[in-house]
Amino acid sequence: MARKVWITGGTGFIGSHTWVELAAKGYYRVFSTDNYLNSYPEVCRRIEAITGTRAVNYPVDIRDSDALREVLRREAPIDAVIHFAAFKAVGESMRHPLRYFDNNFIGLIRVLQMCKEFEIPHFIYSSSCTVYGSHTDEPVSEETPLGAPLSPYGLTKQAGEWMIRFAMREIPMNAVLLRYFNPAGAHPSGLLGEDPRVEDINLVPIIMRVAMGRRDELVIYGSDYPTRDGTCVRDYIHVVDLARAHVLALEYAINTLPSNALEVFNLGTEEGITVLEAVQTAEKITKRTIPHRMGQRREGDVPAIRSKVDKAHRVLGWRPQYTLEDIIKSAWEWEQHRTATSTHLPSSTTGSVANDRTKKDGV
Numbered sequence: 001m002a003r004k005v006w007i008t009g010g011t012g013f014i015g016s017h018t019w020v021e022l023a024a025k026g027y028y029r030v031f032s033t034d035n036y037l038n039s040y041p042e043v044c045r046r047i048e049a050i051t052g053t054r055a056v057n058y059p060v061d062i063r064d065s066d067a068l069r070e071v072l073r074r075e076a077p078i079d080a081v082i083h084f085a086a087f088k089a090v091g092e093s094m095r096h097p098l099r100y101f102d103n104n105f106i107g108l109i110r111v112l113q114m115c116k117e118f119e120i121p122h123f124i125y126s127s128s129c130t131v132y133g134s135h136t137d138e139p140v141s142e143e144t145p146l147g148a149p150l151s152p153y154g155l156t157k158q159a160g161e162w163m164i165r166f167a168m169r170e171i172p173m174n175a176v177l178l179r180y181f182n183p184a185g186a187h188p189s190g191l192l193g194e195d196p197r198v199e200d201i202n203l204v205p206i207i208m209r210v211a212m213g214r215r216d217e218l219v220i221y222g223s224d225y226p227t228r229d230g231t232c233v234r235d236y237i238h239v240v241d242l243a244r245a246h247v248l249a250l251e252y253a254i255n256t257l258p259s260n261a262l263e264v265f266n267l268g269t270e271e272g273i274t275v276l277e278a279v280q281t282a283e284k285i286t287k288r289t290i291p292h293r294m295g296q297r298r299e300g301d302v303p304a305i306r307s308k309v310d311k312a313h314r315v316l317g318w319r320p321q322y323t324l325e326d327i328i329k330s331a332w333e334w335e336q337h338r339t340a341t342s343t344h345l346p347s348s349t350t351g352s353v354a355n356d357r358t359k360k361d362g363v
């Protein structure tokens with residue numbers, strides 16, 4: 001029987017890749033609510049090109065109850081929600097905590113209220129390894145105690161987990177919390193990848209933009225961390241591996257997890273990569289020099305974090321299949337395709353891309 005899945009933030013980086021994986025199964029009917037705060041309408045066209053199915057996104061703000069209610073009335077009954085929509089940049093959250101509290105908390109509250117109102121029985125949540133705070137004794141498992149949040153963004157993810165736990169006292173649903181490590185890479189078709197509006201983005205897309213000549217250089221935040229080369233260590237996970245984990249988590253919530261139960265999974269590769277190692281791999285794959293210089297540490301960053309993921313292996317039957325090289329290769333193919341086809345990029349290959357959120361702040 002076909003299942004109706006509501007994706008919030010479906011035109012964003014991880015949402016769009018998850019949408020593609022769900023569509024490939026053939027028995028999920030997906031719709032999304034995404035107001036393009038950090039994405040573009042053309043993502044729907046890209047999803048359609050890959051899946052051969054229609055991609056329906058309603059451009060509503062998930063904080064707007066009336067607008068949400070109107071969409072959900074049209075789409076009900078709904079079997080599950082995968083809640084991606086949120087702001088996600090640690091650095092930006094240090095400068096604009098209130099903006100992060102507003103979007104990430106109010107957005108989550110509205111989605112939970114709709115779960116209650118529309119009796120949506122399964123909830124999948126985008127959490128993050130930031131919930132662990134600062135841990136030098138890596139790697140971390142789901143049993144590792146959560147640390148004090150180091151950024152407003154980290155606080156929203158950690159508190160979000162607690163909000164879901166408590167909200168379940170009055171919502172008859174089960175929930176799966178997925179703690180992503182560092183998602184990167186792009187769809188193997190080269191047609192879909194990371195394409196944010198904000199400039200304050202993750203490492204791999206910045207490296208790609210430098211390789212492409214759209215940015216002059218990469219600034220590495222901190223070279224004096226207690227790691228093997230002094231730069232931060234992260235656990236990079238291919239976005240397609242991550243998207244597949246969402247499909248498995250959804251199937252687990254629907255078929256196995258008792259109603260009203262909650263389960264948490266780490267999603268990473270267990271492999272720690274330093275920023276300099278990622279740069280070297282990118283130089284090898286793109287065959288371009290990536291100009292970079294060492295900058296100050298960035299507030300909110302932890303020195304090193306790496307996952308233990310045996311629970312996801314054991315319970316969901318999930319194993320990441322892609323390597324760091326695959327991540328960089330796919331991101332590079334996507335960056336070239338994006339440059340050639342995006343309607344919102346300047347045709348020149350130099351200069352940075354303006355965007356609404358950074359323009360307003362003069363960041």
Ligand SMILES: NC(=O)c1ccc[n+]([C@@H]2O[C@H](COP(=O)([O-])OP(=O)(O)OC[C@H]3O[C@@H](n4cnc5c(N)ncnc54)[C@H](O)[C@@H]3O)[C@@H](O)[C@H]2O)c1
Binds near residue numbers: 013014126180
């Ligand atoms: N990418 C990462 O590094 C990472 C790591 C850990 C956790 N996460 C979490 O995963 C989720 C998805 O991340 P992503 O990388 O796909 O981010 P993204 O910014 O690419 O996607 C989020 C989408 O949500 C939309 N959105 C934001 N606020 C909205 C609102 N109020 N109403 C409607 N739409 C709204 C944006 O337009 C965007 O398309 C987020 O919750 C993020 O915190 C991401």
